Amino acid sequence: MKTAKIIKIGNLAIVLIAFLFALILPGVLIGAEIPSIKDVVEGKASFPTIEDLTGGKVKFGDLIDKNNVDLVKEYLTAATYVNVKRGMVLRIVPQLSFEQLYPETFRKVTEKNRGKAVMDKNGVVYYEKIGTIWPGGLPFPWATNGLEVMGNYTYGRIWDSYHSFPVYLWFVNAKGKLYKSVGQEHRYLKCTCRTTVPPLGAIPGYENISIKRLSVAVSPLEIKGLGQFTVRYYNQEKDYDTGFAYLPAFKRTIRISTTTWQDNIAGSDLTYGDGDIFQEPYVDWDLNLKEKKYILLPSPVHSFPIFDKKRKINDKLQFTVGKKYPCVDWAILPVDVVEAIPKFSHVYGKRVVYSPIYPYLFSSSGLQSSDLYDRQMKLWKGIIIGNSRRVYDGTPQTEYDAFWVYDLQTGHSSLMWNHQEVNVPWNPEQDISLGALLKVGR
Amino acid sequence: MKADFWLTKKWLLVFSIVFLSVTEASAAGVQLTDTLSVTGLLRHELAIHAAGKKNPNNTLLGQADKNTVDLSRTVFRTEWTYKPNDIFKLYSKVRVISDQTEALDDDLLDYDAFPQSTPRYGTYLRATNDDEVNVEMSELYADVNLGDLWVRLGKQQIVWGEMISARILDIVNPLDLSWHFKFEPEEFENIRVPQWTIRARYEVAQRVVPLPWLKDLYLEGFVNPGDISPQIYPAPGAPLNLKPPTSPLFQLREKDRRGDIECGFRIGGRVGQFAGTLNYLSLYTDSGHWESRAPLLPGPPSPANPFPTDNKYSRRDMYGVSLNYSFPYPINITATYEGVYSPDEPYQDRYSRLPHIRHNKTLKHAIRFDRKTFVLPHPISAMMIQLQYSQTLVEDHDKIKSTPAPYTRGSNNIDSTKNVIALLLSQDLWHNNIKLTFKGIYDLDDCYYIVPGFKYKHGDHLIFDIYGVVLGGAETRTGSFGSIDWADEVFSRITYQF
Numbered sequence: 001m002k003t004a005k006i007i008k009i010g011n012l013a014i015v016l017i018a019f020l021f022a023l024i025l026p027g028v029l030i031g032a033e034i035p036s037i038k039d040v041v042e043g044k045a046s047f048p049t050i051e052d053l054t055g056g057k058v059k060f061g062d063l064i065d066k067n068n069v070d071l072v073k074e075y076l077t078a079a080t081y082v083n084v085k086r087g088m089v090l091r092i093v094p095q096l097s098f099e100q101l102y103p104e105t106f107r108k109v110t111e112k113n114r115g116k117a118v119m120d121k122n123g124v125v126y127y128e129k130i131g132t133i134w135p136g137g138l139p140f141p142w143a144t145n146g147l148e149v150m151g152n153y154t155y156g157r158i159w160d161s162y163h164s165f166p167v168y169l170w171f172v173n174a175k176g177k178l179y180k181s182v183g184q185e186h187r188y189l190k191c192t193c194r195t196t197v198p199p200l201g202a203i204p205g206y207e208n209i210s211i212k213r214l215s216v217a218v219s220p221l222e223i224k225g226l227g228q229f230t231v232r233y234y235n236q237e238k239d240y241d242t243g244f245a246y247l248p249a250f251k252r253t254i255r256i257s258t259t260t261w262q263d264n265i266a267g268s269d270l271t272y273g274d275g276d277i278f279q280e281p282y283v284d285w286d287l288n289l290k291e292k293k294y295i296l297l298p299s300p301v302h303s304f305p306i307f308d309k310k311r312k313i314n315d316k317l318q319f320t321v322g323k324k325y326p327c328v329d330w331a332i333l334p335v336d337v338v339e340a341i342p343k344f345s346h347v348y349g350k351r352v353v354y355s356p357i358y359p360y361l362f363s364s365s366g367l368q369s370s371d372l373y374d375r376q377m378k379l380w381k382g383i384i385i386g387n388s389r390r391v392y393d394g395t396p397q398t399e400y401d402a403f404w405v406y407d408l409q410t411g412h413s414s415l416m417w418n419h420q421e422v423n424v425p426w427n428p429e430q431d432i433s434l435g436a437l438l439k440v441g442r
Numbered sequence: 443m444k445a446d447f448w449l450t451k452k453w454l455l456v457f458s459i460v461f462l463s464v465t466e467a468s469a470a471g472v473q474l475t476d477t478l479s480v481t482g483l484l485r486h487e488l489a490i491h492a493a494g495k496k497n498p499n500n501t502l503l504g505q506a507d508k509n510t511v512d513l514s515r516t517v518f519r520t521e522w523t524y525k526p527n528d529i530f531k532l533y534s535k536v537r538v539i540s541d542q543t544e545a546l547d548d549d550l551l552d553y554d555a556f557p558q559s560t561p562r563y564g565t566y567l568r569a570t571n572d573d574e575v576n577v578e579m580s581e582l583y584a585d586v587n588l589g590d591l592w593v594r595l596g597k598q599q600i601v602w603g604e605m606i607s608a609r610i611l612d613i614v615n616p617l618d619l620s621w622h623f624k625f626e627p628e629e630f631e632n633i634r635v636p637q638w639t640i641r642a643r644y645e646v647a648q649r650v651v652p653l654p655w656l657k658d659l660y661l662e663g664f665v666n667p668g669d670i671s672p673q674i675y676p677a678p679g680a681p682l683n684l685k686p687p688t689s690p691l692f693q694l695r696e697k698d699r700r701g702d703i704e705c706g707f708r709i710g711g712r713v714g715q716f717a718g719t720l721n722y723l724s725l726y727t728d729s730g731h732w733e734s735r736a737p738l739l740p741g742p743p744s745p746a747n748p749f750p751t752d753n754k755y756s757r758r759d760m761y762g763v764s765l766n767y768s769f770p771y772p773i774n775i776t777a778t779y780e781g782v783y784s785p786d787e788p789y790q791d792r793y794s795r796l797p798h799i800r801h802n803k804t805l806k807h808a809i810r811f812d813r814k815t816f817v818l819p820h821p822i823s824a825m826m827i828q829l830q831y832s833q834t835l836v837e838d839h840d841k842i843k844s845t846p847a848p849y850t851r852g853s854n855n856i857d858s859t860k861n862v863i864a865l866l867l868s869q870d871l872w873h874n875n876i877k878l879t880f881k882g883i884y885d886l887d888d889c890y891y892i893v894p895g896f897k898y899k900h901g902d903h904l905i906f907d908i909y910g911v912v913l914g915g916a917e918t919r920t921g922s923f924g925s926i927d928w929a930d931e932v933f934s935r936i937t938y939q940f
Contacts, residue, residue: 171873179901180873180875180899180901180902181902204648204649205647205648205649205651205654206648219471219481219902220902220903220939221471221481221482221483221521221939221940222899222905222939224481231657239714239715240715240770240771242712242715242717242768243768244717248631249628249631250601250606250628250629250630250631251599251601251630251631251634252601252603252604252612253604254604254766254776254778255604255717255766255767255768255776255778256768256776256812257768257769257774257775257776257812257813257814258768259768259770259771259774260771260774260814260824261771262816262821262824263814263816263823263824264822264823266874267823267870267872267873267874267875268873284771344771344772347816347821347822412873427589428648429590429645429646429647429648430587430589430590430645433645433658433660434645434658434660434710435592435643435645435660438592438643439585439587439592442521
């Protein structure tokens with residue numbers, strides 16, 4: 001009895017001492033060397049290395065596989081952890097400085113407009129007052145809730161336009177066999193929030209439009225020319241997307257529903273809503289910023305380019321488990337982790353998305369990875385974006401070359417290889433329109 | 443099996459296989475140079491006659507027994523694209539076709555598997571004039587991209603309108619019904635007769651549109667300077683021969699429209715979520731109508747003293763409209779309306795004692811609703827459900843008939859309204875490797891056309907598909923589904939695409 005009392009008092013003392021330490025030195029909870037994300041993004045602390053994060057157990061150049069994945073488990077998305085357990089291999093490299101990731105222009109605009117973003121109840125971002133369109137830059141450099149993170153993703157895109165060609169969508173079965181591929185071309189034009197390609201701000205006549213886009217299948221022959229032209233509006237709550245499809249088998253352009261987000265794209269593991277990680281209107285989802293944390297994501301710099309000079313997938317790229325898991329370099333990045341629960345009946349029970357924190361952004365997308373859960377809240381799929389850093393006239397861009405979707409329940413995967421070139425001077429009428437759909441159709 | 447079967451087919455297959463073996467085929471086709479590429483397919487199609495009765499039109503020609511094979515055809519199709527820059531593109535589609543139907547089935551009469559509406563009519567670019575083999579450049583055109591202006595010149599298909607299984611505004615090109623009627627799953631893509639046409643489209647820049655609420659405005663037009671081709675019907679004796687033999691009492695003369703001009707113009711745009719087009723077309727009919735050239739003869743006609751008659755293709759003014767609207771979640775339905783009004787649609791005069799053409803006002807229109815819906819328990823692929831209602835309204839229907847034959851209520855009477863409902867279902871499965879389809883068309887006068895389908899894709903290159911065709915119903919007037927209930931069949935295709 002007496003011994004038990006002494007033990008209880010001893011435990012209490014230990015807890016109290018630990019609490020006092022935590023109050024005085026909060027870093028001790030995660031290791032004294034790990035700087036907080038806020039300090040890092042504000043430039044008050046240097047970017048942590050993988051060695052810092054793992055207490056020296058993992059170093060640059062190390063390979064992470066199923067045997068040692070638990071060393072970095074807390075820095076992986078849920079789906080990536082499962083993938084590594086199943087054969088994915090990660091090579092750990094240092095992250096680039098944020099100055100090397102995207103144009104300085106975008107940071108200047110972001111700083112110029114810092115603190116001027118306002119948001120209505122549906123998550124539409126405006127400049128200083130509701131109704132004035134956002135001129136560009138990241139609206140919420142330090143997001144404080146899920147809606148702000150998604151506002152950054154939607155209204156804070158770095159690119160003003162892009163052209164993805166070629167695009168190869170690989171179908172890989174559970175054994176890793178590549179059994180089918182679909183070739184595509186994508187054209188995107190941002191009509192508002194433009195920061196680099198003139199006209200800046202909004203394109204005259206298109207002030208109510210966020211994005212015009214055109215996607216067309218280029219192979220196989222059966223679907224060659226199958227294209228979609230869609231318009232996404234600035235206020236997605238007020239105006240839902242408008243879409244048309246050109247059907248080469250019938251040589252007809254028809255109107256299509258663009259709100260069927262839950263159907264898959266061309267039979268792949270990707271739904272229309274999964275495009276660009278989370279492109280369906282987020283107003284229909286409950287968003288919760290769960291935490292800010294460091295995670296491992298594919299590095300934008302590789303020992304060789306993913307696409308070779310002829311824009312074919314580089315022969316040097318290696319895979320594990322057949323063609324299932326490309327072996328690329330991975331680096332630490334600070335991210336906002338947002339949990340999204342649909343407010344209506346959906347094929348997914350939950351999305352968890354990972355959004356890079358300013359100024360550590362990529363040109364390709366404001367979201368870089370996602371875990372998708374089924375209606376029973378079992379982990380269903382994982383999405384990973386892989387970027388490549390390219391420099392145009394001294395200006396760096398991190399364009400996405402890869403978009404991998406893994407169905408963790410069936411083992412099937414869809415690997416999209418996508419040579420993205422940002423800030424292409426698209427003409428809104430000539431290049432991304434109903435007429436363009438006909439021109440690129442068969 | 444006839445002796446020339448292998449002779450007919452062998453060279454085609456050898457040519458195709460050699461071509462495929464010397465090229466490094468990929469799913470994306472073959473890039474021959476930086477500017478020249480070719481893609482294509484090798485397909486064999488087999489249709490087995492499944493109706494309990496034989497084609498009555500061929501019975502009149504002397505076919506004794508029911509045939510088994512409706513179609514056996516091998517197609518090697520290549521599509522060549524030369525694109526030296528973003529301004530210019532040259533495209534051609536070349537088809538080499540071997541038809542073995544007649545050779546495979548001894549019950550069939552001799553017939554021409556590649557008939558033309560008139561000899562060398564419409565500059566088909568055919569290299570052969572053979573009953574069983576056809577080599578033709580079915581499309582050949584150049585695209586010139588001049589900024590907001592886009593021009594396509596050459597032998598091409600022009601498809602306006604959005605309706606499925608109905609030709610409301612898709613009426614610019616005639617059809618080749620000679621080999622497989624309208625049974626192909628691609629509907630009209632493989633059977634439209636491309637014509638030499640100039641087509642231009644102008645995208646109006648948003649900054650110059652005076653009405654800010656009007657979006658995606660464009661103007662489009664085409665001119666066919668004289669390559670007017672009528673519809674191609676099966677030759678007498680063909681398994682799907684649609685016409686009884688012409689009566690010897692009439693001496694028929696084709697009054698072709700070669701050299702005449704067809705044209706069309708449309709303006710399209712969008713206001714909010716409503717998008718649509720306004721169309722005008724000046725076209726000649728695809729099928730001829732009979733017009734007697736002589737007054738009634740004093741005595742009874744005979745083969746030695748037939749009625750001189752013209753088969754005329756009348757010009758029509760056609761005014762069309764299309765309109766569509768997409769309802770958002772949770773409705774997720776796209777509604778499409780399309781209509782065309784012709785003030786001078788030609789018919790046969792019901793009361794004239796000799797063949798005479800009468801022009802009546804006619805309106806054809808249709809509305810369709812499309813929705814993608816998850817119907818399977820595991821929500822991966824949604825089913826596309828399309829429901830379409832189409833109607834034809836004819837003024838003074840009691841003064842006209844559909845054929846030159848003597849008027850009878852049961853064969854060539856025309857109703858004031860014709861109403862048709864179509865249901866199309868399409869369900870992809872297993873990462874789109876399998877596709878199940880169903881097309882059911884019901885004419886409210888009580889006849890139907892049903893096509894269930896199954897398609898399997900193996901990897902990037904191989905496709906196998908099979909379909910059934912079921913026709914029938916109490917309505918048996920000329921042109922109805924019930925009138926061709928002898929055409930039931932099962933057909934399958936195996937395709938290698940590259």
